Amino acid sequence: xxxxxxxxxxxxxxxxxxxxxxxxxxxxxxxxxxxxxxxxxxxxxxxxxxxxxxxxxxxxxxxxxxxxxxxxxxxxxxxxxxxxxxxxxxxxxxxxxxxxxxxxxxxxxxxxxxxxxxxxxxxxxxxxxxxxxxxxxxxxxxxxxxxxxxxxxxxxxxxxxxxxxxxxxxxxxxxxxxxxxxxxxxxxxxxxxxxxxx
Numbered sequence: 001x002x003x004x005x006x007x008x009x010x011x012x013x014x015x016x017x018x019x020x021x022x023x024x025x026x027x028x029x030x031x032x033x034x035x036x037x038x039x040x041x042x043x044x045x046x047x048x049x050x051x052x053x054x055x056x057x058x059x060x061x062x063x064x065x066x067x068x069x070x071x072x073x074x075x076x077x078x079x080x081x082x083x084x085x086x087x088x089x090x091x092x093x094x095x096x097x098x099x100x101x102x103x104x105x106x107x108x109x110x111x112x113x114x115x116x117x118x119x120x121x122x123x124x125x126x127x128x129x130x131x132x133x134x135x136x137x138x139x140x141x142x143x144x145x146x147x148x149x150x151x152x153x154x155x156x157x158x159x160x161x162x163x164x165x166x167x168x169x170x171x172x173x174x175x176x177x178x179x180x181x182x183x184x185x186x187x188x189x190x191x192x193x194x195x196x197x198x
Contacts, residue, residue: 034162036168037153042189043171044150048104050178051143054127055107056099062123068098074118082106108147111140133179142166142174 005021017134021029057182060067069087071080086101088091110119120136123195129140149165152158159165164175 022108031061031173033158033160039168039189040149040159040166040171041153042154043145043168043186047146047149047171047175047178048107050106051127052102052107052174054100054178055110055124056095058123059110059119060095061126065150068102069093074115076114079106079109104147104150106141108140111136111143113140114136121194124161128178130180136161146171146174 003026005023005027056068059072063072068083071083075083082102083106085097086106088097089101090097109115110124115124116136125136128134131139145164145166149159149171152162152165172186175186
């Protein structure tokens, strides 16, 4: 590459498109990725926080209000380890701080098959009251797609042409499936087009 912008933003070995494109076109493609990520990131943020809060509430309702301040017997070793890390990194050591310190991957694991009878059946399905008829596997698949999209955006990877990742519209639908009251927040997010304008 012979352009300072291209040299700064594009790794030569990572270029999968036509390398003969003019520099201005590369710049436009990169900016399109940024704008697409900017449209999706607030939705991902809302989904992640809503999932975390709903799931933690159901776990506390079923297994006790101190669920995140101890080592619950319902959790397996990998999740116990992540919980310990969150507890250790919480200066106030309140359950709210511990919950906020747990990464999205922790919550995703709680939706996996290994927890179907331990956590899903007794508690976690209640986190998704408006997702009528969706089983644990389909919820896990949808949340996994959001997690993958989140990580790709965070690592500045291309997401626009990956059809296995959710679009902004699909993120909106997922969020509204979690809580229909999010529509007013979705409407205020610019430049994301709201569902009722479709």
